[in-house]
Amino acid sequence: MNSYEWLQIIIFFVVLLALVKPLGSFIAKVFQGERTFLSPVLIPYEKLIYRISGVKPEEDMGWQRYAGSVLLFNLALLVSLFVMLMTQHLLPLNPQKVPAFTWQLALNTAISFVTNTNWQAYVGEQAASYFTQMVGLAVHNFVSAATGMAIAVAVIRGFVRRKTSLLGNFWVDMTRCTLYILLPISIIAASVLVSQGVIQNFSDYKTVPLVQSTNYDKPKLDDKGTPIKDAADKPVTENVVVKEVQIPMGPVASQEAIKELGTNGGGFLNANSAHPFENPTPLSNMLEILLILLIPGALTYTFGVMVGNTRQGWMLLGVMLVILVGCFGVLQGVESSGNPLVAKLGVQSINMEGKEVRFGMAGSNLFTVATTGTSCGAVNTMHDSLTPIGGMIPLSLILLGEIIFGGVGSGLYTMLAFAIIAVFVSGLMIGRTPEYLGKKIEVREMWMSILVILTAGITVLILSGIAMITPQAVASMANPGAHGLSEVLYAVASMANNNGSAFAGLNANVNFFNLFGYLAMTVGRYVPAIAVLAMAGSLAEKKYVPPSLGTLPTDKAPFAIWLTLVILIVGALTFFPALALGPIVEHLMMVGT
Amino acid sequence: MKDIKSAILLFIILTIICGGIYPAIVTGVAYALFPNQAKGSFITDKAGKELGSSLIGQPFSDPKYFWPRPSATSDFGFNAMASGGSNAGPTNPDYLKTVGDRVKALRDTGVTGKIPADLAQASASGLDPHITPDSALLQVPRVAKARGVSNEIVIKAVEHSIEGRQLGFMGTPRVNVLELNLMLDKL
Incomplete structure (x- = not known):
């Protein structure tokens, strides 16, 4: 890294860490129903929303009702988005006259946005109308993020409350989260993004002349749309001269802001945050990375405030930061030293395949670790074209279970499950009753934590196994050999962990990935979410156990180191064999030939 | 209920x-x-006609124009309706052949030494409007010869169009290929 890149990275983390405390305490206030500086403006609207929707804000819910409300709300989201995608050709704001989605793709896309995954097996500029993007997908970006944060806060309440079964009101948590946190930050961020060149309009796509016309060989199709082949079985082509191109337009900035802030990651355009209309400058790039990490980082402080010991939150943030920075270091190292096979051809030895010039190496790599450490999944770099070890970094961050900052809310509650496992294992080793934050960890908590941590992992391993013996899945690979396995593993991991990024060479719009992906996203989102709520329910009923001499302090450095090791060991034990067959074999082949 | x-x-x-x-x-x-x-950062001529967006690259292969980064968009390079990268893996033989062909095309124009990575490897969006200053400077002799002007004039044009790091430290210095070529056409 040159000195500018060091400066860029250091300034970035200073800004991020400086925002953790103010935003974290603000979020705590919002969820605890306290007055904030936005209250005078928003309270009347908030009350109006409750009145229309029949929500009684003072009504507290037990964990079953809280989880039930989450599921009901998500079902409403799923059904409405599915219907919208199937009927977008009949709806307004469709200047390009795009047709409806197929039902398999609509199902996959609907669950993808409802679960905060934003896996996209379609090309945004060709397949989705402005109405679908703005009234469908962008709305889901808000509410799926709010759902995750509400669950995380309910779990924190489980630790804080004593001898009660009540965890709060889901409708209130979600509404307040959207109105006080997500909307104001999105409006500011979207405006800054427009200043950098992110588009925000409702025009028809623009046609512009090319300065120098270009041409290509277009395969000839018969009446049925199948390619015509000549006697030698080669496709017949005709040379087409291109004198003008169409440039897509649309309300991109409003979607871009919440896409990053809510760690959603579903791009308006196919190239996602690599597209100059989504991410036009180095500054917009750093802002987008900041938005991705902002809420997951701040939530650790919110956690600390709510449990009455902010060191508990800083400790979690420290663990996340160490792993994130470590991953960034490795990625930056391997991408800067490049691909020896390309260097042999006489090319400068850094890997620029699938990267944009304006972001630079550090700006590309920081985005990559941020988007996969969280469950964002937006990309400014094509992960499929990273060097083998480089590609293993985002893959590993996803496989760890989206806890390195993690998805908004989901990252924190998954991290808390890891903390409970760490407390339990250390309790076994030193022969003490495991306690975390003054609550005894017993059989129920262990069951639920294990469900949270292993659900995605088991789903990934089983589904990638099935994929490798399914001809349709194997035929979808874009690259031969070990890299093809990495593509499939990445796809399944990304969906099961609700990330949404891809080794995008893989042809994902086939029934196998659409339908198994639906399954993976559903299981990966709702099993852990219900498990943590069940755990929170049982924690809330317990009495407070004051710390004694035998209690392991969970707000000190030794526990942070221990937690880091537990995360890395669980991850390595689960996935090393799969990683060895994919990226590691490919790396050996790359350096060995 | x-x-x-x-x-x-x-x-x-x-x-x-x-x-x-x-x-x-x-x-x-x-x-x-x-x-x-908000409307797409379009460059317009004196009559107000849109010549292209300064953010969306265009394909150039004529010797008198600076060449942009390789683009892997479907049908033809810089197809703005199909943004995306090659998604080629690092050991894919087809990909390595493609890079080899690009290197050869540049060598044929008299380029010696290491080829800058951004001129040999395709961008992520397929629409990257920029190349590095190194990539622009090594194309100067070809462009100057094709236009029948001195190298110095073309170098001046390149140096004029180098955008520095944003706020002095963010990103990399870069040259907008479409803007540079439009400027050369006006000379």
């Missing part, structure tokens, strides 16, 4: 707020403060 009603009504209300009011506010702010950016 009550929760079912709340789920549906809250969903409708939040759709109106997040899918209607929010984008309307952002569009209003965008048009008021940054209308040119």
Whole structure:
């Protein structure tokens, strides 16, 4: 890294860490129903929303009702988005006259946005109308993020409350989260993004002349749309001269802001945050990375405030930061030293395949670790074209279970499950009753934590196994050999962990990935979410156990180191064999030939 | 039952707020403060005709123009309707052959030494409007010869169009290929 890149990275983390405390305490206030500086403006609207929707804000819910409300709300989201995608050709704001989605793709896309995954097996500029993007997908970006944060806060309440079964009101948590946190930050961020060149309009796509016309060989199709082949079985082509191109337009900035802030990651355009209309400058790039990490980082402080010991939150943030920075270091190292096979051809030895010039190496790599450490999944770099070890970094961050900052809310509650496992294992080793934050960890908590941590992992391993013996899945690979396995593993991991990024060479719009992906996203989102709520329910009923001499302090450095090791060991034990067959074999082949 | 009603009504209300009011506010702010950016940062000629967007690269292969980064968009390079990268893996033999062909094409124009990575490897969006200053400078002799002007004039044009790091430290220095070529056509 040159000195500018060091400066860029250091300034970035200073800004991020400086925002953790103010935003974290603000979020705590919002969820605890306290007055904030936005209250005078928003309270009347908030009350109006409750009145229309029949929500009684003072009504507290037990964990079953809280989880039930989450599921009901998500079902409403799923059904409405599915219907919208199937009927977008009949709806307004469709200047390009795009047709409806197929039902398999609509199902996959609907669950993808409802679960905060934003896996996209379609090309945004060709397949989705402005109405679908703005009234469908962008709305889901808000509410799926709010759902995750509400669950995380309910779990924190489980630790804080004593001898009660009540965890709060889901409708209130979600509404307040959207109105006080997500909307104001999105409006500011979207405006800054427009200043950098992110588009925000409702025009028809623009046609512009090319300065120098270009041409290509277009395969000839018969009446049925199948390619015509000549006697030698080669496709017949005709040379087409291109004198003008169409440039897509649309309300991109409003979607871009919440896409990053809510760690959603579903791009308006196919190239996602690599597209100059989504991410036009180095500054917009750093802002987008900041938005991705902002809420997951701040939530650790919110956690600390709510449990009455902010060191508990800083400790979690420290663990996340160490792993994130470590991953960034490795990625930056391997991408800067490049691909020896390309260097042999006489090319400068850094890997620029699938990267944009304006972001630079550090700006590309920081985005990559941020988007996969969280469950964002937006990309400014094509992960499929990273060097083998480089590609293993985002893959590993996803496989760890989206806890390195993690998805908004989901990252924190998954991290808390890891903390409970760490407390339990250390309790076994030193022969003490495991306690975390003054609550005894017993059989129920262990069951639920294990469900949270292993659900995605088991789903990934089983589904990638099935994929490798399914001809349709194997035929979808874009690259031969070990890299093809990495593509499939990445796809399944990304969906099961609700990330949404891809080794995008893989042809994902086939029934196998659409339908198994639906399954993976559903299981990966709702099993852990219900498990943590069940755990929170049982924690809330317990009495407070004051710390004694035998209690392991969970707000000190030794526990942070221990937690880091537990995360890395669980991850390595689960996935090393799969990683060895994919990226590691490919790396050996790359350096060995 | 009550929760079912709340789920549906809250969903409708939040759709109106997040899918209607929010984008309307952002569009209003965008048009008021940054209308040119909101509409796509288009470059226009004196008559107001749009020549292209300064953010969206265009394909160039004529020796008299600076060449942009390779683009892997489908059908033809820099197809703005099909943004995306090659997604080629690092050991893919087809990919390595493609890179070899690009290197050869540059060598044929008299380029010696290491080829800058951004000129041999395709961009992520397929629409990258920029190349590095090194990549621009090594094309100067070809462009100058094709245009029948001295190298110095073309170097001046390149140096004039180098954008530095944003705020002095962010990103990399770069040259906008479309803007540079339009400027050369005006000389």
